[in-house]
Amino acid sequence: xxxxxxxxxxxxxxxxxxxxxxxxxxxxxxxxxxxxxxxxxxxxxxxxxxxxxxxxxxxxxxxxxxxxxxxxxxxxxxxxxxxxxxxxxxxxxxxxxxxxxxxxxxxxxxxxxxxxxxxxxxxxxxxxxxxxxxxxxxxxxxxxxxxxxxxxxxxxxxxxxxxxxxxxxxxxxxxxxxxxxxxxxxxxxxxxxxxxxxxxxxxxxxxxxxxxxxxxxxxxxxxxxxxxxxxxxxxxxxxxxxxxxxxxxxxxxxxxxxxxxxxxxxxxxxxxxxxxxxxxxxxxxxxx
Numbered sequence: 001x002x003x004x005x006x007x008x009x010x011x012x013x014x015x016x017x018x019x020x021x022x023x024x025x026x027x028x029x030x031x032x033x034x035x036x037x038x039x040x041x042x043x044x045x046x047x048x049x050x051x052x053x054x055x056x057x058x059x060x061x062x063x064x065x066x067x068x069x070x071x072x073x074x075x076x077x078x079x080x081x082x083x084x085x086x087x088x089x090x091x092x093x094x095x096x097x098x099x100x101x102x103x104x105x106x107x108x109x110x111x112x113x114x115x116x117x118x119x120x121x122x123x124x125x126x127x128x129x130x131x132x133x134x135x136x137x138x139x140x141x142x143x144x145x146x147x148x149x150x151x152x153x154x155x156x157x158x159x160x161x162x163x164x165x166x167x168x169x170x171x172x173x174x175x176x177x178x179x180x181x182x183x184x185x186x187x188x189x190x191x192x193x194x195x196x197x198x199x200x201x202x203x204x205x206x207x208x209x210x211x212x213x214x215x216x217x218x219x220x221x222x223x224x225x226x227x228x229x230x231x232x233x234x235x236x237x238x239x240x241x242x243x244x245x246x247x248x249x250x251x252x253x254x255x256x257x258x259x260x261x262x263x264x265x266x267x268x269x270x271x272x273x274x275x276x277x278x279x280x281x282x283x284x285x286x287x288x
Contacts, residue, residue, distance in 0.1 A: 002198060003206040004130060005162035006142025007056055011068030012170055012197045014075040017189035019045045019171025021079060021086060024095045024178045029085075034098050034179060041175040042168050049167020053160035072194050080186045091185030098179040111180050118176065122169055126209050129165065138162055139207070203244055208253020215252050218244075 002009055019041035026037035052071065056064050079086040086092055100110040129135050137158045140148035145155050178184050196219065204215030222240060226233040248255060 003201050003204075003208065003212060004135065004142065005138040005159065005166075007159060007162060008061065008065040009068045009166075010065045010191070010194050010198060011052075011070075011072035011075075012166070013189040013191070013193040014068075014072040015045045015049060015167040015170035016174040016177075016193075017075055017079065017184075017186075018048055018167075019174030020178045020184045020188070021092065021174075022171075023175035024092045024184045025085065027178070028092060028095045034096070038172075038175040038179065042171040045171025045174070046164045046168040049163040049170075050160055052167070053163030056159050056163060057156040069191060069194070072189070072191050076186050076189060076191075079189075087185070089186060091183055091187075093183055095178055095182045095184070097182040107180065115176060115180070118172070122172070123209070123213060125169075130209055134158070134161060142207075199241070203241060203251055205251025205253025208251060211251050211253025211255075218252075 022041035022044050023034075023037045026032040026040055027034060030037070032040070052068065055067060059067060080089055082088070083090075097107050098111060099107060100114065103110040103113060137148070137153045138161075140151065140153050141155045141158050148158075149155055174184075177188075200215045200219050201212055203219060204212030219241070223233065223237055226236045226240075229236055244252065
């Protein structure tokens, strides 16, 4: 959303929460099967994302960031105060967890491999979208919306599609979290969580899929590694992030993109035209 499509979003945690609470409510109070509950959570997150995407066609930049920030806070307040449905500040408890006895004894062991498969599947989907026409349209809108529209790209449809895809993936994460933990609370989906997700994109490198993937592993694991420092671990966490940003200003993508360049940035096949180089004198003439 932010890296490829260029839309500044500060409410991604709300979409994760929508998927989590929808899945949890259907499992705990609706008696739905886990597949149906997860699918409903993903679908509702995508629908809300489509609505925000429509709004994003009217506003942009900091205004969009503030709007999504407000969405995150509205969601948190709703699930916090509607205790009759969501459990309020104590959270939604006794959610049936997913059990796959053939894969291990504990739930953590049983879901380790399935979650890894889903993660790699989402990564592959992100790469496919990046390489597709929709990915090119998103990058074109990000770089210059007016120029993209002149070249035949529909910026409105592109933004809505980007929001739907991003929100559906966030809803998937929320639903899987509930199936793994069996509990969900408003404190899991605060503005701080949305900012951390944005930080992952920045540290990974805007527009870099492998960089963002590596940054997510780093920023999720780093607090646990530094927690032994007790009162100083947050300072060490911030210092580590600053060291990455100062040492690699373009993000970790500058180090990881070359490893997967043949898949993310494929070369033109035989017979396909490659990029056209514009002579320098032509560029100078056009700028006069």
